[in-house]
Amino acid sequence: MTCADLAMLVRQFKQAHKVLLADKVETIEQFQNCLELGFDYYQGYYFAKPALLSGKKLATSQLAIMELMTLIARDADTIEIEQRIKKEVSLCLSLLRLVNTPGMGVTKSIHSLSEALMVLGRCQLQRWLQIQIYVGPDPQIQFGSPLLLLAATRGKLLELVARKLQPANRSMADIAFTVGILSLLDALFGQHMERILRQIVLSEEITEALLYRTGFYGDLLKLAEYLEKPGETGRLLMPLLARLGLSIEELYPFQLEAFEWSNSLLPNL
Structure with missing residues (x-):
């Protein structure tokens, strides 16, 4: 499909008041193109890949x-x-x-x-x-950063799922948000996650989820990652949902709410 064809489709869907999600956004150029075309939400694992830069200094x-x-x-x-x-x-x-x-x-x-x-x-x-x-x-520079959007979306998605699975424990939803939002620090800083976490005081369950994807919060983080790259990990998604006791029908509204929430953040930053 050409860019002109895609632009025409976007206009048609917009006229029908449809919400548009650009999936498998793999490069910054693709992100910019989709932004200009008028897509509402963006998803792609490219932005979560840490490029390890040993000489990079934190601002x-x-x-x-x-x-x-x-x-x-x-x-x-x-x-x-x-x-x-x-x-x-x-x-x-x-x-x-x-x-x-x-x-x-x-x-x-x-x-x-x-x-x-x-x-x-x-x-x-x-x-x-x-x-x-x-x-x-x-x-x-960072106002429309896809990495910021992805991290915020992860945080909110994990919070919503944790609240659904553990409705009586508000603190678990807060911890889940922290796991999601911090899960891309390695991509942000270009450093190994283990090195970054030495500089922050976090609970053991958060640290283990971020480093090893273990425990309840590790499962939630894997869930978000599987959704970001369905072609590679689609076969792993359904067994994980079954283990968590969550259906795909229950998950979809949470995913949409997380997209909406992360996009609503930008004007207030």
Whole structure:
């Protein structure tokens, strides 16, 4: 199919108010083309492949985020977290912009970092930091990053599935989100995951899921990965769903919701 044929099909489906998913996006060029054509969501395992670069250095903002994630994991005092954020002007501005969005439900404008941290809470702050680490030092470059979209989609998908399978345990859904969103740090930093995890304080179950794909959260992560490359791992998907006690019909709405959620993040970053 030519690009002209594809563009015509996209217009027809758009006129019929259909949601379009570009699957098997394998290169950045394909991603840009699909973006220009008007696709709504993107999926492709290319962006999850880590290109190991031994000389690559982390941006100052990314190092700061990793330090903050460790402070939260260690249950540090709020004042210590606030002081660390204040050293990163871009993080301060992004955080204040976030808490003043209509979706946060605040009744007055918030201008102080201490108020912003109080409104957000520890759990949402941790989640926001996990997303921000993919934005990097230049938001204009990363704004439409397929890696950011993929990581956010993984996080939300794992959260939704965990909530379905363990409805009485909210913390399991939060852990599942963390596993999903952090699962692409090796692709982001161009380093082995084991080396990256030495710099962050994480629970054993999260670490084992990220390194070895073991345990409940490891199974959820494998589920997301199988969905991203159905041609290679399609035969593994159904047995995994059966083991989890989840049907493909139940999974599809979660996948769509995860796509929608990850795309809704971009205007607020």
